[in-house]
Structure formats: structure tokens, C-alpha cells
Amino acid sequence: MTYRHLITLAGMVALWCGIWSCQPNEAGSPEPAPEPTTPGFKPTPMAWKKPANFPEPVYDLAKNPVTVQGFALGRALFYDGLLSHDGTVSCGFCHQPSAAFAHTDHALSHGIRDQIGTRNVPAIQNVAWQREFFWDGGVQDLDLLPISPIQNPVEMGDTLANVLAKLRKDPQYPGLFEAAFGTKEINTERMMKALSQFMVMLVSANSRYDKAVRGEGPALTDTETRGLTVFKAKCASCHATDLFTDGSFRNNGLPRIPTAKVDDIGRGAISLNPDDRYKFRVPSLRNVERTPPYMHDGRFWTLEQVLTHYAGGITDSPTLDPALKAGFTLSRQEQTDLIAFLRTLTDTEFLSDRRFIAN
């Protein structure tokens, strides 16, 4: 018996005692005991890399490190119609990989029983850098985002509680959760974290523009470079940084469509601030060529239509963005050059990445 043995033993005794006598009686308390961890459980880390021309991410990857198993579970969930009430609509039903996880077939979102929503399906790309989600920014945490489409009656139309119950009864999911998190337990936190692991991996940073910026590929052509100059002068105050959005909410002067079923006031419905009426989140322009239709209501089907709006269709209103208020112009030549530039933001590696496709 050495001195070291004694110290170790004393330490163990003290620890035991501490655990025993300090254990709170949780009966009647709403908080469940922490999850038991499985000894020896070690999922395989999956590399997540910040592109050199990107800012620091918003999502805390240390809190939910991406693993091969967690990503695979997230992908399985993403493409599973089980997440909807009648089994027909998965996340991937509307968020299609070849459209940067937007939906090019529909101006407005398409849900169970052929219901049509009120807004255009947003792309899912570079969400690790996104502070607020949806056109109105109603959700501020990627880990809470999927609850909304799952429970929206005109989207997946189920309840999270019921989806969790279905996952628990499914033959494959308990095993997938065990591989990702160490035990077969299926709960809200694990489901959301797996979906987040899949979504934070959806990084688009290998367009021709990116490669030119990082000196990895050919420089932009003359037309594209002229377009970039116009972009920097007239668009980049909102579509800022190499994420091509500043994440803010703005009214870009879309005229009210008199026949529209709803008068969508966007951000105003979330903040209840009259100054936010008709403001919507500035979308990223990455892969913009591949994500038609455009605007929160999908009213424009081509980039030409979008630029025609900015060139002469801006409608004044009390909350119109100051940058668009008076004297905003875009000549024909500028529009042509801009479109050439915007096409350099198409990231074919991302759009065809086999890791992101249902298997």
C-alpha cells in the first residue's frame, strides 16, 4: 500500500460520499436526470472547415460537433417523409439539393395534402453563419428551426411529439440514434442536433467567384468583373460579405399584389414594430441562378425580372429601405453585367455533392 494508493482511495471515497449524500431528490421536479453516457462511446468526427473567405460562424459547433454518425442520422431524417403527418412530405421534398436546398418548382411552399403556403421556400446553405431563419426571422436558433415546418399545418402538419413517437417505433432509427449519441434514446435535443449537423455541413464556398477570390481558379471575365464592380457599388450594402447577405430585414419596394390572398407584413408580424412592416430577410445570392423563383412570395422567375424591379419597379412606402428610396438606378448594361457576375456564384460542387443526397 503506497501513499499514492491511499490518496486515490481517499479521493474515491470522498467522491462516492459526495455523490451519495448530495444527490438531490428530483421527485416532483420537472427536470429529468441527465442522460447516462455510454462508456467507450466515440463517434467519428467529421471535418467542418470554415472557408478562408468567410467570417466566423454563428453556430456553436463545439456544442454540437459534427460526427459521421450524427450527420448520417441528420441526413436520414432530412429525407424521411415520416416527419410529416401523412408520410408524404420530407424536408428534402421542398429543399432540393440541386437548387441549393430551395424549391424551383413552386413559387410558394407545397405541403401535405397539396396545401400551398404563403412564402417561397428558402435555400439551406451556409446556415452555420445565419443568425435568424425564415423570411421573417421568427426563429433564431438552427436547433429550433425544424420544429416549425414539422408543425406548420400547411407544410408537414404533424406535431414534434408525434414525430418523436414515430421515430421511436421505427425499426431503423433507435440504432441510428445509438450510433450518433451513444444510446437508443430518441428525444428532441438529439433529433434537432442531428438535423443541425446535417445542415451545418451544407457549405457552399466553391463557386467560380470563390475560387477567383482565393486565387485557386481563373479570374472573372471582363463582363463578370464589371458586374462585380456594379454589385459592390449598388448591391453589397445589403448582400454583404462573401455570404452575400448582411442577415438584416428590409423592404425592397415590392408592389402589393392586389389579388394576393394574404397581406404579408413579414418581419412586422414578429417584432410587432410598425417600422418592420413589409420587411423580409435579405437572402444570400449564392447559387442564385439555380434558386428561382425569387422574393419571399416567389413572384419573379428570372434574374432579369428581379433586376427590372430594382431598375424601375421599386414602390415607395413608409418602410422602404433608405438605400432604395430615391434615385436608385440600374442601366441596361449594368443589369447585363450584374447577371454575368451573379452566375459566377453558382457552386456546382455544392449542388452535386453526393454526401448531401438521400441514399
Added chain:
Amino acid sequence: MKHNLYAFLIGIVGLVWACGRDTMTPKTGALALQFEHVVSAAPLTLGNATYTNAAGESFTVSRLDYFVSNIRLRRADGSEYVVPQDSSYFLVRASDEASRTLRLNNLPEGTYTGLSFMVGVDSLRSVSGIEQRKGVLDPGLGHTSGMYWDWNTGYIFLKLEGTSPAVAPDATGQRNYRFHVGLFGGYRARTLNNLRTVSLDFGGQAVTATTGPVSAVQIRADVLKVFDGPKRLSLAQKSDIMVSPESADVANNYARMFSFRQITPLER
């Protein structure tokens, strides 16, 4: 090897001794808070029972749910014991008899003369990560999912629903009213803050948390006061109050719906 065995036995004896003496923790006790739901003088009956609000409108109540959180117990000298936050989130539902009893365990043994609690879920927890949303705060828990807004992230602090002939019929012919009050002040942009703290004094009485029989602080919640407080509400004027400025009026009213009744032994 033999020495190791002796050392182990000594360790076990030490462990039993230390734990038996309970020197590691101060003495703790338990208390209960019990909510009683009434409409003025009558007990609240969900369903067909009709009541009349201060605006003279007849109404029924089909649902009354609310979060109680951040409980603090006050001592006679004015000092407070703050119930650890993780043990301090409760969802009270008029439809669930068991949910109206809130059991507080591991309280420092002592005597308390008042308390305060928040109606709703504090702003910090309202913006915390998914791993902080357990128990009644889990948006994936069946009965609580109706108390979480998924499209405008946040909890519904209090939900009161029912019918009233004062309400114009909706598309299905129902004359429903719905008060869903939430909004914690906003994540980045400021929004309404409808969090309200209720402070109750036990009127000279005191409740003791001991290891012995558990006492219950009886608290009455009067539904009538949701309609009539700092602002008198009319269902004919507005029957659906959710994410709108009027939600603050409902919150100001329901913050005054709670009153201390008495201290009793906890009936089991």
C-alpha cells in the same frame, strides 16, 4: 494485496460514517404550492359552465394553462431563497389535477412568510439552447407542445380559451375566444415583454419547510381577473389575443389573478 483490502474496508466504513452523519449538506425540507382555479367565488369547471365577465359577457372556459417559474421564497427578515432555476419550471393546467401541485424539494430547512414567481418562462431560458429545454420546456413533449410557438420562437406563458355568445361566429360557426400570451422581449430586435412576476405575502402566516410532513401554500387564481384588471377586456371587441400589443393588457391583468389563501398540510 492484503493491505489494499484493509484500506478498502476502512474506506467503506468511512463512507458509511460520513454519509450517515450527512455532514455534506445542510438540512433540507420540502414545500408545495397548490393552485386553486376559480371564477370569482365559484370553482372553475372546464367545459359548459358559464360565467360572466366584468363587461357583462357570458363565457365558458375550455382551457387554462400557464407556466410558473423562477420561484423565490421570502423569509421574515426579507431575505430570499431562490429555488434553483432548473427545479423551478412548472406547467399548471386546469385540466390536470396533478399539475396544480408544485413540489419544491431540497429547500433549506426554515420558515417562509411569502413568495414570488414568474408567470411564463424567463427571457434567458427562452433563448437558451435545445439542451436547456427539458421537462415541461421540451417542445417535443406531447402536452406541452401547445405552449410553444415554433414560428416565433418562444413559450406561451398563459393560454386561456373558451366560448362566448359575445364573439362573432368563425368560419365553422364556433364562437371561440383565445388568449395566448407570450413574448419575452425579443432575441435581438426588441419585442413586447409580457413576463410578469407575482409576489404574494402570507399575511402574517408562515410556512415551514422541514423533513417532516409537507405543508402546502394554497394560492387562488381567479380567471375573472384575466378579463378585468388594470384594463377591462371585452370579448366582443377582441376575442383572439395572441401576438399583438393587446397581449400586454392580458398579462397585466393575469399578473393580478393570484392571491394567497392559506397554509395547509399537503394532502396526498
